[in-house]
Amino acid sequence: MSLVRVDDVSFGYARDRRILDAVSLDITAGDTIGLVGESGSGKTTLLRLLLGLQRPASGSISFDGTPLDPGNAAFMRSFRRQVQVVFQDPYSSLDPRQTVSSIVAEPLRSLRVPGDHTQMVADALASVGLDRDAARRYPHQFSGGQRQRIAIARAIVPSPKLLLADEAVSALDLTTRTRIVDLLRRLGAGMSLVFVSHDIGVVAALCRRIVILEKGRIVEAGETVAVLANPQHPYTQRLLASVPRLKSKDTSP
Amino acid sequence: MTAAAETQAVERRQHSLTLYAGAVLVGIHVVIALLTLVWLPYDPSAMAGGRLEPPSWLHWVGTDRLGRDLFTQLMIGSRIALMVGVGAVAIGAVIGVTLGLLAAFASRWLDDALAATLDILIAFPTLLIAMLVVAASDTASLSTAIVALGIALSAIVARLTRILAKRVLLMDYITAARTSGTSWLGIVLIHVLPNIWPTLSVNFALQFGLAVIAEASLSYLGLGAPPPNASWGRLLQEAQGTVYTAPIGAIAPGVALVSLVIGMNLLADGLREAIDPTRQAR
Amino acid sequence: MSALLDVHRLTIRTGTTTLVRDLSFQTASGERVGLIGESGSGKSLTALAATGLLPAGLVAEGSVELAGQQVIGTPDNQLDQLRGTAAAIVFQEPLTALDPLKRVGRQVAEPLSRRARRDGRPLSGTALDGAVLALLDEVALSDPTRIARAYPHELSGGQRQRIAIAMALACRPDLLIADEPTTALDVTTQAEILNLLDRLVRERNMALLFISHDLPVVANTVERVVVLRKGEAVETGPVATVFGAPQHDYTRSLLAAARSFDDALEGRS
Numbered sequence: 001m002s003l004v005r006v007d008d009v010s011f012g013y014a015r016d017r018r019i020l021d022a023v024s025l026d027i028t029a030g031d032t033i034g035l036v037g038e039s040g041s042g043k044t045t046l047l048r049l050l051l052g053l054q055r056p057a058s059g060s061i062s063f064d065g066t067p068l069d070p071g072n073a074a075f076m077r078s079f080r081r082q083v084q085v086v087f088q089d090p091y092s093s094l095d096p097r098q099t100v101s102s103i104v105a106e107p108l109r110s111l112r113v114p115g116d117h118t119q120m121v122a123d124a125l126a127s128v129g130l131d132r133d134a135a136r137r138y139p140h141q142f143s144g145g146q147r148q149r150i151a152i153a154r155a156i157v158p159s160p161k162l163l164l165a166d167e168a169v170s171a172l173d174l175t176t177r178t179r180i181v182d183l184l185r186r187l188g189a190g191m192s193l194v195f196v197s198h199d200i201g202v203v204a205a206l207c208r209r210i211v212i213l214e215k216g217r218i219v220e221a222g223e224t225v226a227v228l229a230n231p232q233h234p235y236t237q238r239l240l241a242s243v244p245r246l247k248s249k250d251t252s253p
Numbered sequence: 254m255t256a257a258a259e260t261q262a263v264e265r266r267q268h269s270l271t272l273y274a275g276a277v278l279v280g281i282h283v284v285i286a287l288l289t290l291v292w293l294p295y296d297p298s299a300m301a302g303g304r305l306e307p308p309s310w311l312h313w314v315g316t317d318r319l320g321r322d323l324f325t326q327l328m329i330g331s332r333i334a335l336m337v338g339v340g341a342v343a344i345g346a347v348i349g350v351t352l353g354l355l356a357a358f359a360s361r362w363l364d365d366a367l368a369a370t371l372d373i374l375i376a377f378p379t380l381l382i383a384m385l386v387v388a389a390s391d392t393a394s395l396s397t398a399i400v401a402l403g404i405a406l407s408a409i410v411a412r413l414t415r416i417l418a419k420r421v422l423l424m425d426y427i428t429a430a431r432t433s434g435t436s437w438l439g440i441v442l443i444h445v446l447p448n449i450w451p452t453l454s455v456n457f458a459l460q461f462g463l464a465v466i467a468e469a470s471l472s473y474l475g476l477g478a479p480p481p482n483a484s485w486g487r488l489l490q491e492a493q494g495t496v497y498t499a500p501i502g503a504i505a506p507g508v509a510l511v512s513l514v515i516g517m518n519l520l521a522d523g524l525r526e527a528i529d530p531t532r533q534a535r
Numbered sequence: 536m537s538a539l540l541d542v543h544r545l546t547i548r549t550g551t552t553t554l555v556r557d558l559s560f561q562t563a564s565g566e567r568v569g570l571i572g573e574s575g576s577g578k579s580l581t582a583l584a585a586t587g588l589l590p591a592g593l594v595a596e597g598s599v600e601l602a603g604q605q606v607i608g609t610p611d612n613q614l615d616q617l618r619g620t621a622a623a624i625v626f627q628e629p630l631t632a633l634d635p636l637k638r639v640g641r642q643v644a645e646p647l648s649r650r651a652r653r654d655g656r657p658l659s660g661t662a663l664d665g666a667v668l669a670l671l672d673e674v675a676l677s678d679p680t681r682i683a684r685a686y687p688h689e690l691s692g693g694q695r696q697r698i699a700i701a702m703a704l705a706c707r708p709d710l711l712i713a714d715e716p717t718t719a720l721d722v723t724t725q726a727e728i729l730n731l732l733d734r735l736v737r738e739r740n741m742a743l744l745f746i747s748h749d750l751p752v753v754a755n756t757v758e759r760v761v762v763l764r765k766g767e768a769v770e771t772g773p774v775a776t777v778f779g780a781p782q783h784d785y786t787r788s789l790l791a792a793a794r795s796f797d798d799a800l801e802g803r804s
Contacts, residue, residue, distance in 0.1 A: 038721035080434035093425035107433035172571035178792040201796030242726035244751035
């Protein structure tokens with residue numbers, strides 16, 4: 001069944017400069033979807049609309065059958081608990097003046113989630129592979145990959161149904177990147193995951209379904225394996241041909 | 254040890270020296286100010302000796318033209334200066350931080366309007382604004398002077414707060430706080446204030462010096478605390494007529510004023526070094 | 536064989552921290568060499584040290600010879616000459632490498648006329664304008680006349696990087712150093728810029744020192760690689776050998792990570 005329904009959504013100030021143009025998308029429970037696009041594709045705007053940080057100019061977004069309405073406080077509180085996000089830059093996404101425990105506990109405090117917060121934070125840290133004593137330390141004491149784990153812990157601590165990731169591994173080193181992708185894949189088993197990225201290789205490794213965005217429009221969508229094996233739209237074909245591969249080309253002149 | 258590391262170590266020693274020197278200078282004034290609450294060498298408003306006596310063991314910096322002990326008056330001046338500095342900065346901070354945060358969070362047009370107003374206010378010298386406020390209240394008293402200076406400083410604080418807060422609001426952890434359901438008030442208290450506080454507090458130390466100088470100027474013009482409050486500015490003004498016969502009467506309040514302001518500025522510099530993590534040892 | 540760039544036992548320190556340790560490699564004229572490493576590997580510092588551009592506070596020891604001239608310890612004014620002719624650098628972020636207040640045509644004209652003066656054939660007026668347009672055409676910018684009149688912010692990221700490459704080419708260097716030149720670009724733009732670099736390096740018979748964290752990009756661009764980790768070279772050799780039969784565990788782990796995404800794209804995971 002459908003968890004999030006994006007129905008004919010457009011966003012933008014003038015009719016001829018649409019950031020998003022008539023986008024429709026169904027996110028079912030337990031799905032992993034990769035939103036792939038280059039700069040100017042509108043993928044980050046779509047993510048902000050899905051988070052309820054901005055409202056579409058036309059069209060509608062509904063969550064669990066209820067339309068997304070920032071004015072509806074009771075609905076928004078349950079929505080915030082169900083939908084969490086991880087950002088690209090692990091250096092900007094953690095408040096440098098707070099301890100890790102206070103950072104991870106923020107959704108629990110703000111959304112007044114019942115239960116033992118200390119234990120829930122410890123569980124979240126454990127499930128992203130961080131030591132229990134990480135809780136007492138500050139963000140600057142961690143590497144980029146560890147910081148991204150902290151950000152993921154904050155996102156999963158209220159047990160959301162949907163996790164949104166905005167280029168969540170793009171700022172990380174290659175070896176760190178594979179570990180975080182593995183972590184997200186493991187977490188994706190228990191919730192829906194929408195992974196926004198320009199990196200089609202990471203999306204291919206992580207997502208069951210893929211949506212290709214170009215200039216605010218969805219040009220192709222489907223099962224990742226099928227789309228990669230047989231891309232239909234010329235833009236998808238060009239995108240795939242542009243991705244550098246390790247083997248392939250002969251290095252002799 | 255390489256040259257670069259040596260330079261770093263020397264710099265760090267200089268920084269702690271700055272902080273230390275500032276703390277000592279300000280500390281002397283604080284101790285004297287506290288002392289005046291319980292003990293004074295002489296009655297500040299009574300004749301304690303001959304007129305315009307030179308410095309002696311009985312009168313460390315001599316007496317004024319009414320025969321009052323000058324050192325006693327300087328001590329009271331320390332207390333007044335500190336009260337003015339603390340009071341004006343506190344008022345400036347409360348008004349300024351509130352306005353600055355409002356502007357940072359406000360919608361586009363309100364922010365633009367507030368920013369333009371602040372820019373205009375800052376174009377006026379602090380002293381001029383303070384004089385206008387005193388004139389409007391039509392009684393010159395110490396508390397009027399403090400309120401006037403606080404209002405004058407608030408524009409500077411507000412502008413700085415607005416810029417600092419806007420920078421913090423761009424960070425992803427603010428968006429993360431919003432998607433975690435944290436209210437705007439919560440965002441201000443938990444994220445914005447703690448992150449702008451270090452820079453603000455350094456600025457407050459500098460504003461303190463500004464306020465002390467401005468109060469001395471107000472008193473010099475007769476718009477500050479009226480007698481018998483011995484503000485350094487009024488001592489300077491009273492010594493003006495006898496500056497050639499008894500120069501110590503003008504020099505002493507000047508030295509007192511400069512030492513407090515320099516001390517506060519050194520303290521601000523030292524604080525800046527101490528709380529800026531990028532300048533600390535790696 | 537006399538190398539165009541000969542780095543021998545290069546060590547870079549700041550304070551008590553060693554950022555690059557005992558690094559040696561050579562680039563022959565016309566050769567394409569890649570420096571691979573993750574963040575903190577010292578790859579960008581090595582590029583700066585090769586042209587004597589290390590920021591103050593960083594100390595280089597060992598030897599760096601560029602076109603037979605020792606770079607370490609040589610005063611800046613003597614290196615200026617060398618930088619203009621022997622080597623030119625293209626950086627990751629073209630927006631910060633370009634002057635925002637000057638039309639790009641004028642920015643390309645500067646190194647062009649400097650190089651021409653140095654060769655004893657000064658260029659000016661229409662001859663210089665013509666040379667600028669020819670260069671913009673060479674880096675495959677469509678409509679060079681319009682672009683020469685544009686300011687950097689009016690261009691796309693890919694167009695700006697082409698301008699930066701044109702400025703590097705204007706010096707007619709024997710060695711082109713490219714420091715993550717496509718990292719800030721979209722995938723489709725990256726492919727175009729890599730093709731352009733490949734063509735230019737071959738046509739002009741330049742040597743290329745290509746610095747990147749991206750293994751597939753390096754694999755398709757250079758002949759020989761140096762794998763850096765925390766300032767030390769862990770493995771050096773021809774691309775086919777290093778990527779085909781890696782000897783060091785670190786190289787193996789990098790390759791395994793890169794291959795996992797490759798395989799996913801091929802539908803094997």
